[in-house]
Amino acid sequence: FPTRGQVVHAFLTRPPLTRPEGRARATCMR
Known part of the structure; x- marks a missing residue:
């Protein structure tokens, strides 16, 4: 992975x- x-x-x-959900999700994972 x-x-x-x-x-x-x-x-x-x-x-x-x-x-936009993808960008928000990526920000949360950062």
Whole structure:
């Protein structure tokens, strides 16, 4: 499994096609 940092990085580097929920969830995981 990827590390928590890699998961957050993946969320932040995703295109703006993702829902705002994804960004909020990534912020919580940070």
